[in-house]
Amino acid sequence: MHQLYxxxxxxxxxxxxxxxxIICALGTYSTFAIGRQVFREQxxxxxxxxxxxxxxxxxxxxWATHFVAMLAYEPSLxxxxxxxxxxxSLLVAVLLVGSGAGLVVARPTLPGRxxxxxxxxxxxxxxxxxxxxxxFVQGTLxxxxxxxxxxxxxxxxxxxxxxxxxxxxRRTVRRLAPLLLLAAVCGTHFIGMDALTISFDPxxxxxxxxxxxxILSLLTANAALLILGVSLIALRLWRLNKLRHEAESxxxxxxxxxxxxxxxxxxxxxxxxxxHSLERVLCLPREELIGAPLQRLLPDLTAADxxxxxxxxxxxxxxxxxxxxxxxxxQSIVIKAKPHTVVAVRDQRERxxxxxxxxxLAHHDTLTGLANRRRFNExxxxxxxxRHGEDAFALLVLDLDRFKSVNDTSGHGMGDALLCRVARxxxxxxxxxxxxxxxxxxEFAILKGGGTKLGEIxxxxxxxxxxxxxxxxxxxxxxxxxxxVGIALAPSDGTTPEHLxxxxxxxxxGAKEDGRGRYRVFEDGMNARIQARRSLEMDLRRAIxxxxxxxxxxxxxxxxxxxxxxxxxxxxxxxPERGVVSPVDFIPxxxxxxxxxxxxxWVLRTACTDALTWPxxxxxxxxxxxxxxxxxxxxxxxxxILAETGLPGSRLEVEITEGSLLQDEQRTLAILRELRTxxxxxxxxxxxxxxxxxxxxxRFPFDKIKIDQSFVRQTPEDKDSAAIVRAIAMLGTSLGLKxxxxxxxxxxxxxxxxxxxxxxLQGYLISRPVPLExxxxxxxxxxxxxxx
Numbered sequence: 092m093h094q095l096y097x098x099x100x101x102x103x104x105x106x107x108x109x110x111x112x113i114i115c116a117l118g119t120y121s122t123f124a125i126g127r128q129v130f131r132e133q134x135x136x137x138x139x140x141x142x143x144x145x146x147x148x149x150x151x152x153x154w155a156t157h158f159v160a161m162l163a164y165e166p167s168l169x170x171x172x173x174x175x176x177x178x179x180s181l182l183v184a185v186l187l188v189g190s191g192a193g194l195v196v197a198r199p200t201l202p203g204r205x206x207x208x209x210x211x212x213x214x215x216x217x218x219x220x221x222x223x224x225x226x227f228v229q230g231t232l233x234x235x236x237x238x239x240x241x242x243x244x245x246x247x248x249x250x251x252x253x254x255x256x257x258x259x260x261r262r263t264v265r266r267l268a269p270l271l272l273l274a275a276v277c278g279t280h281f282i283g284m285d286a287l288t289i290s291f292d293p294x295x296x297x298x299x300x301x302x303x304x305x306i307l308s309l310l311t312a313n314a315a316l317l318i319l320g321v322s323l324i325a326l327r328l329w330r331l332n333k334l335r336h337e338a339e340s341x342x343x344x345x346x347x348x349x350x351x352x353x354x355x356x357x358x359x360x361x362x363x364x365x366x367h368s369l370e371r372v373l374c375l376p377r378e379e380l381i382g383a384p385l386q387r388l389l390p391d392l393t394a395a396d397x398x399x400x401x402x403x404x405x406x407x408x409x410x411x412x413x414x415x416x417x418x419x420x421x422q423s424i425v426i427k428a429k430p431h432t433v434v435a436v437r438d439q440r441e442r443x444x445x446x447x448x449x450x451x452l453a454h455h456d457t458l459t460g461l462a463n464r465r466r467f468n469e470x471x472x473x474x475x476x477x478r479h480g481e482d483a484f485a486l487l488v489l490d491l492d493r494f495k496s497v498n499d500t501s502g503h504g505m506g507d508a509l510l511c512r513v514a515r516x517x518x519x520x521x522x523x524x525x526x527x528x529x530x531x532x533x534e535f536a537i538l539k540g541g542g543t544k545l546g547e548i549x550x551x552x553x554x555x556x557x558x559x560x561x562x563x564x565x566x567x568x569x570x571x572x573x574x575x576v577g578i579a580l581a582p583s584d585g586t587t588p589e590h591l592x593x594x595x596x597x598x599x600x601g602a603k604e605d606g607r608g609r610y611r612v613f614e615d616g617m618n619a620r621i622q623a624r625r626s627l628e629m630d631l632r633r634a635i636x637x638x639x640x641x642x643x644x645x646x647x648x649x650x651x652x653x654x655x656x657x658x659x660x661x662x663x664x665x666x667p668e669r670g671v672v673s674p675v676d677f678i679p680x681x682x683x684x685x686x687x688x689x690x691x692x693w694v695l696r697t698a699c700t701d702a703l704t705w706p707x708x709x710x711x712x713x714x715x716x717x718x719x720x721x722x723x724x725x726x727x728x729x730x731x732i733l734a735e736t737g738l739p740g741s742r743l744e745v746e747i748t749e750g751s752l753l754q755d756e757q758r759t760l761a762i763l764r765e766l767r768t769x770x771x772x773x774x775x776x777x778x779x780x781x782x783x784x785x786x787x788x789x790r791f792p793f794d795k796i797k798i799d800q801s802f803v804r805q806t807p808e809d810k811d812s813a814a815i816v817r818a819i820a821m822l823g824t825s826l827g828l829k830x831x832x833x834x835x836x837x838x839x840x841x842x843x844x845x846x847x848x849x850x851x852l853q854g855y856l857i858s859r860p861v862p863l864e865x866x867x868x869x870x871x872x873x874x875x876x877x878x879x
Contacts, residue, residue, distance in 0.1 A: 111159040112277065118152020119272040121145075123257050123265075129196055138196070146192050150184035153215055156276050157222045160284070176225030183221045187214030195254055204254040211272075212250025215279045216243035223283070227297050231290045238286030242279045249275035353417075353436035357394050358429065360385045372438050374410040385434075389419065394432045397421040407436060416443060456529040458507055459514035467528040470538055471588040475581070484539055485548045485580050488595040489555060491533035492573035492607045499721050500756075501568060508565050509572070516558045520551065536595075545580075545612070552576045552610035560608060575602040576610035584613045600624070628684055630666060631677055635689055640664050642697050643860035646869065647712070647831060647853045650845040655870055657710030657744070659853065660698040661860045662690075682718045691719050692728060699736040699743065701863050705870055712744040714776065720747075723758065726765040733769065740770030746797065748776050749787065760791060767792050774831070778819060788826060796823055798849070800834025807843040820848040 125145035129138050157180070158172075191210030194203055220239070226232075249271050257268035353369030355362060362385060365377045373380075373388070380387070385394060389405055397403060402418040409415055416439040421432050454466035462470070474484055491513065498506035510533065517527045517535060524540025537555075539548065559574040577599030585591030594613040601611040601620070611617075634640060644658035664672040681687040695713055702711035719725055733740055745766065763773055774795040775787065788796070798819050805812035816832070823830035832844045835854030844852065858869060 108160060111156045112273075114159060115152060115156040115273050115276050116269070118148060118156070119253075119269040119276070121152070122149045122272060123268050126192070126195075126257065130199075142192060142196060146185060146189040149192070149211070150181065150188045150214070150218075153184050153188070153218050153276055154181045154222070157219055157280055160280050161222070161226065173225040173227065176221065180218050180221035180225060184214050184218035187211070187217055190214075191250070191254075199258070201255065204258060205251045208251035208254030209247045210250075211254070212247035212275050212279075213243070215246040215250065215276050216283075219246075219279055219283050223287070228289055229297065230292045233288040233290060235286040235288070238282060242282035242286065245282060246275045246279035249278060353438065355385070355388070355434040355436060356426070357385055357432045357434060360393050362388070363426075363431065369436055372407070372409065372415065372436070389434075392419075394421065394434070397432070397434055399423070402437070404439075407438075416440060456514075459511050459529050461514050461517075461527050461529045461535075463528065464530050467526070467530065467536060467538065468588065470526050471591070474538070475586075475588060478581070483580055483582065485578060486591055486595045487537040487539070487548070487552060487555070487576055487578050487610075488530075488592070488599050489535050489537070489559075489574045489576040490599055490603070491535075491559070492575060494533040494572055497570055497572060500758075501570070505565060505568065505570075509563055509570055512563050512565065513559060513572075517555065520554045520558050548578055548580075549610070549612070552578060556608060556610060573608040575599060575607050577602055577613065578610060579613045624680070627672075627677065628680055630669070631680060631684075631686060634664060634666070635686060635693070638693075639666065640690070640693065641862065642694065642701065643862055644701075644711075644866040645853060645860040646858050646866065647851050648857055650832075650841075650849050650852050655709060656851060657712065657742075658705075658866055659712040659714075659746070660694060660701075662694055663860075678716070682716055685718075687716045687718045688722060691716060692732070695729060696732050696736065699732055699738040702738055702742055703736065704863070704867055707742075709870065710742050710744050710772070711738075712746055712774065714746045717748065720759050720762060723762075726762050726769075729766065729771070730769060740766075741772075743770075744772040744774055744795070746774045746776040756790070763792055788822075788828070793828060795829040795831055795851075797831045797833055797853075800854070803832045803834045803840060803844065803854070804836065806840055813843065816844060816849070817847045820844075823850070824848055 122145055125141055125148060129141045129145065158177070161172075188211050191207040191214060193207075194210060195207035197203070198207070219242070223232075253268045253271035253275065256271060257265055259265050353372050354364075354366040355369065356364035362380050362383050365373075365380055370377055385392065388407055390408060392405060397419050399421050402420045405417055405419050407415040407417045418437045418439055420435050422435070424431050424433055454462060454469075456463045471486070478484070494506065494509070497509060510529070513535070514527070514529065517537070521527055521537055522540060526538040526540065528536040528538065530536055537551070539551075555576060556574050559572065563570040563572070577595045577597065579585060579591050579594035579598055581591050584594040594617075597617040598611045598613040601614075601617050602609050604620075604624075605611065641663050643661045643663050645661060646658045647656045648654060649656055662674055662678075664674075664677060666672050678687070681690050698711045698713050702709070705711075715725075722728075729743075729745075733743065747763075766773065772794040773792055774797055775791075775793050776797050777799045778796040787793075796819065798816055802812045802815045802819075806816055807813050820830050822828075829850045830848075831851035831853055832840075832849045833853050835841050835844065835852045835856045837856060840854075841852060841856055858866075861869070
């Protein structure tokens with residue numbers, strides 16, 4: 092080492108040594124700056140051009156460093172340089188450096204860098220000793236072989252090391268690469284010079300045509316200018332690349348931050364960037380995640396696991412360690428000439444919530460929140476599918492009683508509120524494993540979750556009927572409804588969902604037929620009864636179309652004079668196969684099915700037409716169903732019938748029951764007042780059987796009250812019935828209303844009722860209901876009925 096130091100300090104001009112070191116430093120810096128540019132470019136033509144530039148720059152730097160250092164060498168003898176060998180030394184440097192650089196570029200692996208760097212180190216030694224062979228001096232050159240070998244090995248080792256360090260992932264380590272290559276060049280040269288000893292020999296002459304130091308100085312100066320120029324270009328390129336990379340990085344950050352979905356940028360499995368959207372999802376700043384492994388956010392996933400063509404369901408861990416359901420998809424990009432992976436992270440919580448809400452809406456009733464018919468059908472089908480052997484379960488179907496009346500009288504808003512209250516009471520009546528369903532309208536169902544003991548099921552039905560039979564207080568209104576329940580058991584009452592549902596419906600119809608507010612368990616005979624009812628409904632529809640109905644009339648007479656006042660129209664149905672069908676059988680069916688509208692209109696039109704054939708002072712009375720009063724066009728319809736038939740309104744009397752008044756009092760009152768403007772008389776039928784008749788007499792424009800025949804038939808023997816008839820007659824007189832006694836069958840009844848002050852009599856004592864021809868003949872035969 093001391094000998095090497097002495098060689099440099101004592102045998103060299105340190106000024107030239109400094110110039111050589113500067114040239115070498117600029118050259119080695121340019122080597123790696125240009126080398127990085129080779130790997131940044133994508134097109135092979137551009138990569139080739141930068142590779143060639145780097146090879147030339149590195150070779151010239153090595154060559155210039157050598158010859159400038161040779162100019163610094165002072166042997167105190169005359170010297171010269173062979174032109175051909177000087178040029179050959181540069182060519183050797185270019186060839187070997189090109190081979191090493193080519194290997195580094197072609198094989199960007201650790202072995203490729205080691206061997207490629209070794210070739211470049213070998214180029215330094217080969218160029219040095221080729222250059223030394225171009226060195227002429229007046230004397231003999233003696234070489235220490237061992238030192239020569241060391242100089243070559245030093246160049247190879249440091250050259251390999253510089254290439255390995257130059258591609259290290261850490262920038263601070265990469266900055267050592269130019270220094271290592273500088274050490275390789277300078278170490279090879281000066282250790283090689285230390286191996287040289289010159290013996291003066293006056294017989295040795297400098298060959299003619301050799302370059303002197305002046306020419307060599309010009310050549311090395313030009314080489315230095317070339318290296319300086321390339322270095323400046325490399326510095327400029329470095330600056331431009333830095334600005335481009337910064338702009339590219341900023342653009343990527345801006346684009347990523349604009350994105351609604353979360354974005355991760357990874358180099359391998361290391362996070363290098365995230366956007367604002369993902370920061371919000373994670374509740375973490377990006378500074379805490381840069382450099383962290385991908386698995387911190389996406390456990391059990393690597394960048395290679397994330398597909399490029401489709402989304403993958405995954406779990407994201409947020410700041411609190413909560414598991415966030417996400418979908419991820421990757422895209423490969425190049426950032427700063429290095430492959431990166433961009434991972435799109437889509438938060439699935441809102442989608443899953445929306446899907447759950449859509450599923451809930453699809454399977455639940457929007458008004459009550461109960462399961463809907465779709466959910467019911469699925470659950471019922473699943474119960475049958477999972478049933479084994481004789482496993483049984485129960486289905487209860489229930490229908491609200493008098494709900495339609497509430498809906499019509501109080502409005503749909505009140506009806507909706509009532510349905511919600513009904514749903515809550517049903518939930519309280521059932522167990523957690525029971526499925527409570529709103530099938531539609533006012534129809535509900537309960538699919539029992541467990542237990543098929545008939546006693547338990549009947550207890551549930553009774554509990555439901557009891558709860559729904561209690562008053563509902565809604566917005567200051569007290570509403571009274573009820574429920575009818577049909578029960579069917581699987582598999583005894585049905586082996587398929589449709590069969591079981593049909594059996595439950597039949598049981599429900601049976602409960603309604605029994606008077607509502609009760610339950611029925613399905614029985615085999617129900618099917619026949621329901622089929623008979625449905626058959627009757629079909630026949631009723633055909634009867635209306637075929638006009639199979641006729642009107643009979645029962646006369647009404649003045650109780651004091653016995654003169655005819657008019658007659659009440661009573662409908663009769665003569666079925667071609669059933670014979671005479673009682674109104675008790677088909678009128679309720681017509682009301683339930685909505686057929687009472689066209690049927691009632693036919694009765695009104697026919698009665699008005701028939702009354703025109705009677706004496707002009709006689710009236711005709713027609714019963715109106717409570718269902719007809721739900722039609723706001725009722726008064727308009729009656730007005731049209733009077734105009735069509737030509738019957739004066741004063742000759743028409745309509746009879747209504749309290750059922751018509753229990754619905755919408757305001758609407759009913761408006762219809763009755765409009766009828767009064769037409770001259771039509773209003774009569775309350777079946778008076779005395781209701782609980783609020785007196786208040787109705789005060790509020791509604793009645794002309795007559797009819798005493799129900801259940802009281803009349805018991806007079807005069809039954810004291811209670813006689814007292815009721817007497818009180819009603821006195822009430823009518825006090826209010827200025829005419830009173831009619833229905834069901835008068837004996838002379839004693841007639842005399843008692845007349846004595847009590849009733850105005851009109853009707854019953855079998857006078858006449859049974861008879862066809863039009865008979866009543867017309869009866870009116871024509873005698874003006875007095877009781878003396879006939």
